[in-house]
Amino acid sequence: MINYNQIYVAVRIKAYLNAQDKEESCISSFTDKQIVISKSNLYEQQYEFNQIFDSQCDQEQIYLCVVHPIVQEALSGISSNLIIYGSQGSGKTYSLFGTIGSLFTLKQGLISLESGIAIRMIHQLHQQKQISELKIFIIDNEQIINHLTTNGQSKWIDLAKQLCEVIQNLNDSIIHVVIEIKTLQNSKIKIIQIGSVSKGNSGQMVTHNKSIFTLHRCIQCLLDQQKQKKIIQMQRIYIPFRESKLTNLLSNSFLGQAQLKIILCLAPTKIDDALGTLQFGQQFQQIKIIRQQSKLQTQLSVQQQFQTQSQLQLNEFNSMTTQSQTLEMIPIQFHLQKIQELTDKYESIIHYLQQKIIKYKNQ
């Protein structure tokens, strides 16, 4: 069976900050998976995503639905990338880091209702003592500028203070902000806030820099391959992800080695921006990437197979001996024969697993 890395795309509708915002909303209806955008009853377009979070959803709900599973998987060795995408003022920074008020509470080491999903993730992994390295950096016009590197060994209160300082300095809306965590399980989580995009007067997407342009090219290449009905095995086709820093960061997802999730932040008062954001997310939903197992996953699955097989054999042996005790009449030759059969089975399983390990090491 071919195993695909599915790209999970969720939409977060920005909270209506006043009554006028609600009146000007371009969202005519939505369910938990569908959203309909309309303009003065002249135009209507429906989109489907994995999850639509309505404007009243709080930070914790988003965290539990989208990020908590990423953390759980990272602890079993699976890497993930999470993209936060949206137009200017659509709530990207709010979703990741929270409000100024929540940063104030964070300075005291506290998580509040408004604390963003990135803060919650760092807090959870820190509490579980799973951070081997935490980095926060920005990509500004293809330049990587580091803002924080730590091994996560410091006390939470000290790390929280450092985080506040860093976040307060990230105030340019067209840079990309990256939070990268390496766990003790050797997995990586990258949360990438893509710098704001908006639509120009011509209706074309205005791309602020090379990274976004290259990201669009990568998506297009993946989709073109699919249209030609070729199976996408990323190592064999040219995807230009090395041509920008942003797409390079996402390369493990393009290669099927890491999961990819996207949160689209939607400001319902700006229809052109909203449509651009939803169309961007829709393209990702059409991509299917063949999952490549990581080394750790392969080791784990071989180990799991061995444990399952061993357990099955053990159960078989136990049930056999229990039955024989009750029957009592079964001669010793029968037991010896069964033991020999089991030994043969074990040897073949061990041989099979050894071959798999050799094949895997040679890859």
Ligand SMILES: Nc1ncnc2c1ncn2[C@@H]1O[C@H](COP(=O)(O)OP(=O)(O)OP(=O)(O)O)[C@@H](O)[C@H]1O
């Ligand atoms: N769900 C929400 N609930 C309450 N306030 C929100 C919500 N989303 C966004 N806001 C508020 O809207 C304003 C703009 O949000 P934010 O700065 O997060 O947007 P952004 O997408 O990061 O913008 P930029 O691209 O300019 O950086 C902020 O004052 C933020 O607190």
